[in-house]
Amino acid sequence: MLSGGAKKRRVGSSNRLSSFVDIDSAKSSDGTLTASAGFNDPSTADVLLRLYFEYSPFGDEDPESLSSSVSSDNSFDQGDVQVHLHSNVLRKSKYFAALLSDRWQRNSDPGEDSENSSKVYFLNLKVSSTIGSFNIHLTVLQLLYTNNFSTTIDSADTALSILPVALELLFEDCVKACVRFLEAVPWSEEEEKRVLAVVPLLKQEESRELLARVSPSNSASSVDMLHGLIVAAINNHSNMAFVKAFVAKLLRDFSSRDSAKRVLDRAFHQSLKIVKESLEEYSSPDFRGDHCDPEAIQRVNLHTAMTNGKHLLWLVERMIELRVADTAVKEWSDQSSFTADLQRAFRDDACRNFAPGLPAVMLRCTCKLANAVAAGSIVAARQIRMKLVKDWLPVLIVCKDSLSVLASHKPLYQELEETFLRIISTLPMPDAQELLPQCLSFSTRNVDDCPHLVSAFNTWFRRATRPPQGDILD
Incomplete structure (x- = not known):
């Protein structure tokens, strides 16, 4: 090669050729x-x-x-x-x-x-x-x-x-x-x-x-792609279970946990919004008087709520699996209007007839989020823990009082009872004093069947009789 000659760009050569000059x-x-x-x-x-x-x-x-x-x-x-x-x-x-x-x-x-x-x-x-x-x-x-x-x-x-x-x-x-x-x-x-x-x-x-x-055209392209897959998995496939399993694996393997969280939060908010709107319309007195066939519209609203409630449950499971459910817990704990609509719906014969599985779906979502809070996998602030129990405890009580407790649902009810009581034990005593009396419906004819309730009250009274340990801020 001639020294001082034309300049050229030197790069490393590769030896990965299958057939070249021998x-x-x-x-x-x-x-x-x-x-x-x-x-x-x-x-x-x-x-x-x-x-x-x-x-x-x-x-x-x-x-x-x-x-x-x-x-x-x-x-x-x-x-x-x-x-x-x-x-x-x-x-x-x-x-x-x-x-x-x-x-x-x-x-x-x-x-x-x-x-x-x-x-x-x-x-x-x-x-x-x-x-x-x-x-x-x-x-x-x-x-x-x-x-x-x-x-x-x-x-x-x-x-x-x-x-x-x-x-x-x-x-x-x-x-x-x-x-x-x-x-x-x-x-x-x-x-x-x-x-x-x-x-x-x-x-x-x-x-x-x-x-x-x-190279992505913008920083959000991977998030949009993943969100589209989630929407497709929960809405657009007849073989939904297999597609959901595949998308769940993609979420587990996704390189950015923050991106996966944003995608799941977005999908969770959208599904929750649909469920809330369906129950709000179902429970509205104005709606019931404005349609010539309210029963048909009730069926549609309950079916929509039930379908999107199942989507919510799948999303909650994915969030908990990836340990990114903190935003969902915060949103779920601030639903006083929604839980009031649920209570009204669960007392109606129409809900029992047209969407008998809706109460169990809502309670399963609540139970999974509450369990994550009680276990510490989601570290929730005091006010969030308080509101989570305060808003959803009445829903559990209505389900037990208004609906026949199916044998298949009994373990779910008891698990949620125990989880609520565990969360109550983490609250300041005045908050616990407000919530515990609402849990008396957990009792049964046989006291031995509700040891979780006995333990919760014994814990509160033990703490209440302890000598003061100094000033404690609320």
Whole structure:
């Protein structure tokens, strides 16, 4: 490679090619490569290019000074390869075009007569010591002799291996062919990393399509995508259970917990809004008098509430699984109007007839959030804990009083009772004193069947009889 010559961009070469020039089999006894269809044809070539590894025995010696010695004795180290090329073909590469310009062209061995010395150029090109780099460079040199790149550039791996050398030699046609191929084919994860590594070496217009595949157009695109999957999973698929399981796995594996939380919070708020609006319309006195067939509309509202209540339950389970349910707990604990509508609905025969599963769905959502609070996996402030019990305890009581307690629902009711009492035990004594009397409905004929209630009252009275420990702020 001529010192002081045209500047070029150096990049690391890759050895990941499946089939390139077999140097050993293609070498002749004098170290040159055998001719092939114009490429490396010594009878017509006017350029002798020497490729040598970075660790060439010539070391740091200026390669320019070696041209004459190389040409005179044809003695090459095994780490070198020389190939016969044609200047008119090499000029397709801007790098070689600069070397062959009037400013940089070099004659052959000074000892030769002037007529012959003007016909042959001796050039040197240093190659990375990466295994296979000779093959890659030789392949790119061969591509100078063809306009049909498709026979060689036939895989993403090949294109990614050729592209750095094409960039190094400023071979624009080859660069474009590699980029176009990479734009059109799938990549493995490893190949994608290599694409990202080579993109900074490309012009902006060359890299645009490659970057469009791997770079989001804005910071919210992944969040929007994940939200769309959640909406599709809970609304648009007949095989909903399988799709929900798949989306749940995506959420577990998602790299950004904050993004997953934003997506789940958004979906939770939307589903809760629909349930609330359905129950509000169902419970509204104005609604009941404004329709000729209120029973049909009641069915629609209850069905909508039931469907979206199931969505809420699935979302709550995902939030708790990912430990991102703090916003949901806060919102669930501030629903005095909604819980009042639920109480009215659960007392109606229409709800028992048209949506018998709605109370259990609402209580399961409450139970899962309350359990997370009681267990400490969601650290909720005092006011949130207080409101959670205060707003939802009456709903539980109405369910037990107004609906026949099915055997399948009894464990749910008892679990929620125990959880509410555990949360009450975390509150200041005045708050506990306000809430505990409302829990008397937890009692049964047999005191042994409600040990959780007995324990809660015993705890409160034990604390109430303890000597004062100093001033305590409410």
